Amino acid sequence: MLRLYTHPACLRHDTGPGHPESPARLSAVLRALDHDRFAALDRVEAPRATREQLLRVHRSAHVANILDTAVTDGSRRLDEDTVMSPGSAEAALRAAGAAVAAVDAVLAGEALHAFCAVRPPGHHATPDRAMGFCLFDNVAVGAAHALAVHGLKRVAIADFDVHHGNGTQAIFEREPRVLFLSSHQSPLYPETGREDERGVGNVVNGCLSAGDGSYAFRETWDGLLLPRLHAFKPQLVMVSAGFDAHRDDPLADLQLAAEDYAWLTAKLVDLARSHAGNRLVSTLEGGYDLQALAACTAAHVTELMD
Numbered sequence: 690m691l692r693l694y695t696h697p698a699c700l701r702h703d704t705g706p707g708h709p710e711s712p713a714r715l716s717a718v719l720r721a722l723d724h725d726r727f728a729a730l731d732r733v734e735a736p737r738a739t740r741e742q743l744l745r746v747h748r749s750a751h752v753a754n755i756l757d758t759a760v761t762d763g764s765r766r767l768d769e770d771t772v773m774s775p776g777s778a779e780a781a782l783r784a785a786g787a788a789v790a791a792v793d794a795v796l797a798g799e800a801l802h803a804f805c806a807v808r809p810p811g812h813h814a815t816p817d818r819a820m821g822f823c824l825f826d827n828v829a830v831g832a833a834h835a836l837a838v839h840g841l842k843r844v845a846i847a848d849f850d851v852h853h854g855n856g857t858q859a860i861f862e863r864e865p866r867v868l869f870l871s872s873h874q875s876p877l878y879p880e881t882g883r884e885d886e887r888g889v890g891n892v893v894n895g896c897l898s899a900g901d902g903s904y905a906f907r908e909t910w911d912g913l914l915l916p917r918l919h920a921f922k923p924q925l926v927m928v929s930a931g932f933d934a935h936r937d938d939p940l941a942d943l944q945l946a947a948e949d950y951a952w953l954t955a956k957l958v959d960l961a962r963s964h965a966g967n968r969l970v971s972t973l974e975g976g977y978d979l980q981a982l983a984a985c986t987a988a989h990v991t992e993l994m995d
Contacts, residue, residue, distance in 0.1 A: 691994045692800035694787035695719065696735040699808045701776030705764055708772065709940060709977040710822040715808050718973065721983035722806070722990060729994065731800060735787035735807060737779075738830060742789055745833035746826055746860045748817045755781060755824050767819045781809055781824040788831030788927075788972050795968040796839050796925065802958070802993045804930075805972035806986075812854035812929045812974050813879060821879055826856045827972050828929050832867055833860075835925050842866055845923035847914070847957055848873075849950070850931020850974040851941040853882030853894065857929065862888035868921045870914045872897060872906060874934065874941050893917050897934075902944035906934070910953055918960055924968070926961040928954075931974030932985035938978050947981075947988040954992035969993070 700712045722730065743752045756778050758765070765773040784807035791803035811828055813821030828846055835841045846861070848854040848871040858881070861867040868891050873882050875896035882894045895909035918926075932950060934943040961969040971993065976982035 690731055690800050691990070692731040692733055692791065692794055692803045693722065693806060694733050694735045694791055694803060695806040696783040696787070698776060698779045698783045702780035702809055703764070703774035703776060704772045710809065713979060714976065714982060715806065717979040717983045718806050718986045721987045727990065733790070735783045735805065736790050737782040738785035738789055738825070742830055742834055743785060743825055745837055746816065746829045747814070751817045751819070755819065771819050771822055771824070773824070777809070777824065783807060784809060784811065785825045785827045785830040788827045788970065789834045791970040792831045792835050792839070792925070795970055796835065801967045802969045803971070804990055804993055805970070807973055810931070810974040811972070812848060812850060812857045813852070814856040815859045821852065823856060826860060828927050829857050829860045831970060831972070832927055836866055841924045843868070843921055843923045844925045844927060845870070845918055845921055846927045846929060847918065848929035848931070849934065849953060850929055851934035851938065851943055852878055852931070852975060854929055855879045855881040858882070858886070858888070858892055862892055865889050865891050867891060868917065868923065869893070870917060871895065872909050872914060874899060874943050877941060897943060899942035900944065902936070903946065903949050906943070906945055906949055907952065910956065915956060915960065919964070922964045924965050926957055926965050926969045928957060928969065928971035929974045930971045930989055932976030932982050935976070935978060935981040935985055937981040938976065940977050947984045950985045951988040951992050954989045958992060
């Protein structure tokens with residue numbers, strides 16, 4: 690069974706006219722999943738993350754900056770790309786809370802897999818900084834919860850967003866219980882994720898060049914990233930599911946198709962079955978062409994259901 694976590698508050702994070710990370714993204718995802726073939730999804734409202742959960746990966750000043758500085762009208766710009774509106778703090782709490790609840794559900798056996806259809810995305814948020822459209826690092830909050838509350842010793846995070854998950858890497862690069870693997874276009878924002886960035890041996894970056902497509906993507910995962918995942922034998926697989934490496938995405942230059950995401954998702958599902966008792970949690974990251982985002986999400990969720 691696949692459990693879907695989302696919340697209407699995630700639609701009320703208003704980034705302003707023309708911003709690529711818009712509420713229309715989540716609307717497109719939810720419309721794509723409002724189809725007969727997804728009728729079996731177990732749909733659950735995401736709870737709020739607690740401060741204790743956020744403070745496992747973010748410094749107290751950063752958490753206070755997001756939650757305690759009220760935006761009562763208009764917007765507040767945290768950097769040139771990252772914006773808060775009156776609804777943003779609640780959206781960020783629900784997005785991070787979805788990852789925590791999803792971890793609880795799969796580890797309790799209430800669901801085999803979970804997908805968090807939430808925004809704002811998370812993987813660029815560092816311990817002390819919001820950036821790259823991200824306020825809190827949702828997947829990191831979920832992974833830290835698995836370590837602290839459930840006592841897991843091996844949690845893997847697979848990140849296939851076209852942009853490197855610098856925040857997730859920064860949070861866990863000295864934590865050997867977490868293996869972080871990323872495929873991403875390089876060079877590209879945020880200009881991190883070199884292959885010589887290895888943490889304490891728990892970071893593996895697979896760099897792709899502008900123009901690369903299916904072959905290079907699959908070779909990177911089959912030849913580099915998936916073997917490391919199998920060797921790690923994770924007790925839980927978490928996924929930063931960004932779909933902006935699609936050939937139609939306006940913010941990058943890779944040439945993937947929905948079928949590539951279906952292929953990798955099937956590989957990750959098999960890996961979770963082999964090592965983690967089927968336990969897999971995926972959370973939405975990027976993807977800025979609405980039609981491509983919808984198609985790729987549908988392909989991803991179909992494989993998670995199967």
